[in-house]
Amino acid sequence: xxxxxxxxxxxxxxxxxxxxxxxxxxxxxxxxxxxxxxxxxxxxxxxxxxxxxxxxxxxxxxxxxxxxxxxxxxxxxxxxxxxxxxxxxxxxxxxxxxxxxxxxxxxxxxxxxxxxxxxxxxxxxxxxxxxxxxxxxxxxxxxxxxxxxxxxxxxxxxxxxxxxxxxxxxxxxxxxxxxxxxxxxxxxxxxxxxxxxxxxxxxxxxxxxxxxxxxxxxxxxxxx
Numbered sequence: 001x002x003x004x005x006x007x008x009x010x011x012x013x014x015x016x017x018x019x020x021x022x023x024x025x026x027x028x029x030x031x032x033x034x035x036x037x038x039x040x041x042x043x044x045x046x047x048x049x050x051x052x053x054x055x056x057x058x059x060x061x062x063x064x065x066x067x068x069x070x071x072x073x074x075x076x077x078x079x080x081x082x083x084x085x086x087x088x089x090x091x092x093x094x095x096x097x098x099x100x101x102x103x104x105x106x107x108x109x110x111x112x113x114x115x116x117x118x119x120x121x122x123x124x125x126x127x128x129x130x131x132x133x134x135x136x137x138x139x140x141x142x143x144x145x146x147x148x149x150x151x152x153x154x155x156x157x158x159x160x161x162x163x164x165x166x167x168x169x170x171x172x173x174x175x176x177x178x179x180x181x182x183x184x185x186x187x188x189x190x191x192x193x194x195x196x197x198x199x200x201x202x203x204x205x206x207x208x209x210x211x212x213x214x215x216x217x218x219x220x221x222x223x224x
Contacts, residue, residue: 005054007047007050007051010022010050010051010077011023011026015058017057017061017070017073018070018071018073018074018077019074019112020110020112022077022078022081024108024110025081025108025110026081028104028108029043029046029081029082029085030043032104032108033046033086034086035084035085035086035087035089038087038089038165038169039089039164039165039166039167039168039169040089040161040162040165040166040168040169041084041087041089041097042165045161046080046081046083046084046085047081049083049145049148049149049152050077050080050081052147052148052151053076053077053080053144053145053148054077055194055198056147056148056192056195057076057144059193059194059197059198060193060194063197064193068140068141071116072140072141073141074113074116075113075116075119075120075123076123076141076144076145078105078113078120079120079123079124079141079145080148082101082104082105082108082120082124083101083123083124083127083145083149084097084101084127085100085101085104085105086100086101086103086104087100087101088100090169090170091169091170091171094129095128097128098125098127102121102124102125105117105120105121105124122139122142123139123141123142123145124145126138126142126143126145126146127145127146127149129150131146135189135191140192143191143192144192144194146191147190147191147192147194147195148195150188151190151198151199153181153184153185153188153207154199154203154204154207158207159214162177162181163177163178163181175215175218175219178211178214178215178218179215181207181208181211182208182211185204185207185208185211186208188204
């Protein structure tokens with residue numbers, strides 16, 4: 001189900017999926033992003049979400065034959081790269097973080113994308129958490145980005161990236177954030193065919209069990 005390759009392949013557009021490449025936006029992130037060193041909402045997260053969106057596009061093209069247009073793919077990938085641009089790295093007020101991302105995109109938009117900027121912004125706005133709009137009412141590129149964004153919690157590196165990272169950003173202990181994972185995963189639903197294929201319910205249930213078992217190892221044993 002996963003497609004192997006590198007982030008360079010995505011940025012350089014080696015498969016010629018969309019027009020141009022994303023070098024301009026990678027440079028904008030790398031040289032101008034103020035959140036690159038945040039514990040969670042960092043460069044790794046933004047590029048990981050981009051990579052997952054790329055996998056989703058390949059899934060739609062190669063697995064089920066539902067391709068997006070070249071412009072839709074480019075909009076999606078730019079939205080993925082900028083969805084957390086200049087994130088504050090603090091708990092709450094995600095609407096303000098979205099505005100930071102939008103401001104960054106407007107500042108760094110490439111001339112070839114200027115007439116499509118509102119479409120890209122619309123995709124970025126759907127990543128606000130908690131979401132304001134039901135996934136059934138947003139476009140497929142927006143659904144893909146939303147699924148890719150929350151799927152960080154399903155990665156192998158979730159303990160470091162999610163538990164430790166978010167605990168630092170939220171001002172909570174890692175144990176507090178780990179205790180929250182059961183509720184998050186039980187309510188986790190993917191809206192795309194790609195998301196449900198990659199993370200079927202049994203995979204989510206396994207992650208719930210994993211977090212519960214880790215909690216059991218860390219919490220103080222109850223005394224009789």
